Amino acid sequence: MDNNEYYDVLGVSKTASQDEIKKAYRKMSKKYHPDINHEPGAEEKYKQVQEAYDTLSDEKKRAMYDQYGKAGADAGFGGGQGGFGGFGQGNQFSGDFSDLGDLFSQMFGGGFSDPNRPRQGRDLQYRMNLTFEEAVFGKETTITYSRQNEQGQQERKELKVTVPGGVETGQQMRLAGQGEPGVNGGPFGDLYVAFYVSPSKDGFERDGSTIYSRVPIDYATAVLGGEITVKTVHGEVQLKIPAGTQSETNFRLRGKGAPSVNGGSQGDQIVTVYVDVPKKLNKVQKKALQAYQESITGKAEPKRGLFN
Incomplete structure (x- = not known):
């Protein structure tokens, strides 16, 4: 990958903020996650998304990547004006970046590195x-x-x-x-x-500490208001629906989300209600609905005669 491709993998511009990068990563990782997407090439794409986010989410790695490409991000050198531990802007380095630590030790440490020196084991x-x-x-x-x-x-x-x-x-x-x-x-x-x-079996979705769910309500509850039972990961709760609630209205259940892995307050659950329109009505229900329609329009449904 060159120093543009990481941005292309996540579908963001080189000027994207950390919030934009994080949102793009969550979207792409869910799309190509091997437990969800079994299409050919999805797992490789998922690995590319992980690699891109690992670099772009770290400001130091991102700066090195923008200037030197993938090799710069992998090397992890920074802090000096010239990038790689004091190399100036006019200097170019080409070759194998797999062991820049040993190379710099040789260049600045006063001799070749000791082949018998202690080295950390493999991760x-x-x-x-x-x-x-x-x-x-x-x-x-x-x-x-x-x-x-x-x-x-x-x-x-x-x-x-x-x-x-x-x-x-x-x-x-x-x-x-x-x-x-x-x-x-x-x-x-x-x-x-x-x-x-793994995806939730109860239809929950999650973004950070916020959990999302969709819950159907009947037409009468949407119009007249009422109380419904809502599932959360913490158990069932009662949610009051105000009269005149429109379909796709969001309600917030405070403290019913996930904890923040880095500490902080408990997240919330956002419940989106939608009106579940019945496909069939019995005679009583149909008559009641017709009466409601007449009260709004002022027009009664034409009586059916012998030929209609």
Whole structure:
């Protein structure tokens, strides 16, 4: 990918705000999530969306990407006026960016790096599937994964994990020191638990800490008002419908959403009500509705005679 393609993947401009990037990411990740989209190429597209968001959501990585492309974002060097740790604007660097740390150590450290120096072990990733409710409330579970031990052999490792409430698809949790052993006495790598949330079986949708649902109401309740029962992830609640409520009206249930994974207040649930128009009416219902229509128009329905 060049330094334009990440923006193209998310469908945003290079001047997009972080809010615009986040909204685009949520839309695209849901569209191509492999648990939802089984079309050929969807999983690869999902990986591209994740890669693009990982860079563009980080201001430092985004700045490096805008200036140097993907290699600059991957290298992670910044802070100097020249970009890569003090390289000036007129300098160009071409070649393999996979180990710029060693290269800079050689250039500025007074000699070649020691091949026997301690190095951190390889990071690992574990995919955790969550139900909609598990993602909202969090859970404690035990995972089993494979990693290489210090003798170079594969081992199975069990680990207790506490999933915080409020996680979403694409987010991940870092478990320090749970990756593979380091080299030459270096520290263990880390384990990254990536979360994938299944769609709600109750028709809920979620954007951050806000949960959305759609609920039908009958015509009489919309006109006269009343009270309906609404499902939330916290249980059923009663919602008052004012007289004269129009279809597609939104109501807010405070505190009935998801927690913020980064702390903060509990989210809300937005309930959209729509008028469910019956396809069939019995004689009593039809007569009552005709009487209502007559009261509005002042015209009675023509009486049916012998030939009509």
